[in-house]
Amino acid sequence: MIHNEKLDLCTGCGACASVCPAKCIHISLDANGFYKPIVDAEVCTQCNLCNRVCTIEDSCEEKEVLQAFSAYAQDENTLATTSSGGICYEISKWGLKNGYKVCGVVYNYQKHRAEHAIITNLEQLEETKGSKYFQSYTPVAFSEIFNAEQWIVIGTPCQIAAIDKVARIKKIRERLILIDFFCHGVPSMHVWKHYLKELDEKNITKIGFRSKEFGWRTFSLSFEYSDGTETSDYSGNLFYKMFFSNCCLNNSCYQCHYKATKSHADIRVGDFWGKKYEENKKGLSSMLIFTEQGQEIVAKLKEICVFVSESVADALEGQMFVSPQKPKVRSRLLKGLRNEKTLDYLYKVTLFPFRLQSVIKSKLRGR
Structure with missing residues (x-):
């Protein structure tokens, strides 16, 4: 137990x-x-x-990076409809064509939550495009992947660490291609649910968590509704303000075992935030390759993706190397969410004063 x-x-x-x-x-x-x-x-x-x-007490060491890349899909539609360079989509598409099943994250519009799902065709794969910035519900999908088939599994570093652990216990690790990503942390689902309450959530038919309407380096939410209308919410929206404040992350995120090159995956992906390509307007992925299996995947994708060798330092630029500190206002913010306070109220009463205080302290320290 x-x-x-x-x-x-x-x-x-x-x-x-x-x-x-x-x-x-x-x-x-x-x-x-x-x-x-x-x-x-x-x-x-x-x-x-x-x-x-269980990975709660996992001790993950820095992993040797065999190769580091900046990368993007050559297909313009893939590049336009994915969050950064479209690499996870192209790996998954290759996998489906070569006998793999894919376990990736989709958005359930009935329950308004992210879920890991079993993907067996390209139509289903379309639903995995784009980042989802909160926890995914995993048990149904995860229970299916420990069989005799080959799988590509994409998830947060802690999810992939758990899959790796199970696969090794069951002695099936060689059947799996595991992909994780540079993770900021996951916010309380209450933040997302409160945010949706301010919208016509029942009639939402499509959500883009990283719309490239204002450029791929921005965090812009876009919504499509059943009546054909569309709206966009730029990065100043309350959901992202709450998320990036680090005030409402899962408790485990403040003691994350998997930053930088600490990983149980074959491949780690993410946004290439470095200044080297700051003029890039379409999207660019950062990739760290940890295993020979990961190297083989890159070799198979060279006809449909562009890979540029990078230093590990450049590939890691802009990523988090340590866990965020737990803000003192976290418990007060979570209490407000439990008590059904609006995000606007919580931002003005709890989060804004906290951020203002942080700015003042930084100025006084001469930073």
Whole structure:
């Protein structure tokens, strides 16, 4: 059975529920809006598999980077409809054509949440395009990938660490291509749900979390509605303000094991934020290759993607090397979200004073 004293640092990866032979573990949102496991003690057989696959106490060392690249898809439509360089999409497309199934993240418009889903064709793959900036619900999809088939699995570093751990226990790691990304952290789902309340959420048919309307380096939300109308919300919107404040991240994100080159993946991807390509307007991915399997994938994609060798330092520029510090206002902000306070109210009363205080302190220190 899961040790309760660990749950405060649970990442919500869902691996425990995915492998439980008794099906006694269920993943649901806790009071603060983060996915956590709930165990039916009466059904639990005490097999301890949940604790064996748990990554809460994972110790991930810096990994040797075999190759580093800036990269982008040559297909203009792919480049225009993905968040940065479209590399994950092209890897997945190659995989589907070569006998792999894909486990990636889609947005469920009925439940308004991100979910890992099993992708078996190009039509389904279209739904994985674009970043989703909150936790994904994983158990249903993850429970399907530990079989005799070949898989490409894309997820946060903590999710991929869990998949890697399970795959090694089951001795099927060679069947999997694991891809993670440079992760800022995941905000409370309450932030997203509160943000949607201010919109006509029932009639939303499509959401773009990184619209390139204002350039790929901006964070712009775009919405399409059932009546054909479209709206855009530039990076000053309250959802992104809350997210990038680091005030409402999952508790585990403040003690993340997987920054910079600490990874269990074959390939790590992300935005190429470095100044070297600051004039790029269409989108560019940063790639770190950790395994020979990752190198083989790059070699197979050279006809449809552009790869430019980079130093590891350039590939990492602009990424987080350490976990964010937990702000003192976090508990107050989460309490406000639990009590159904609006994002506008919470920003003005809680977050804005905190950010103003931080700016003043920085000025006084001469930074």
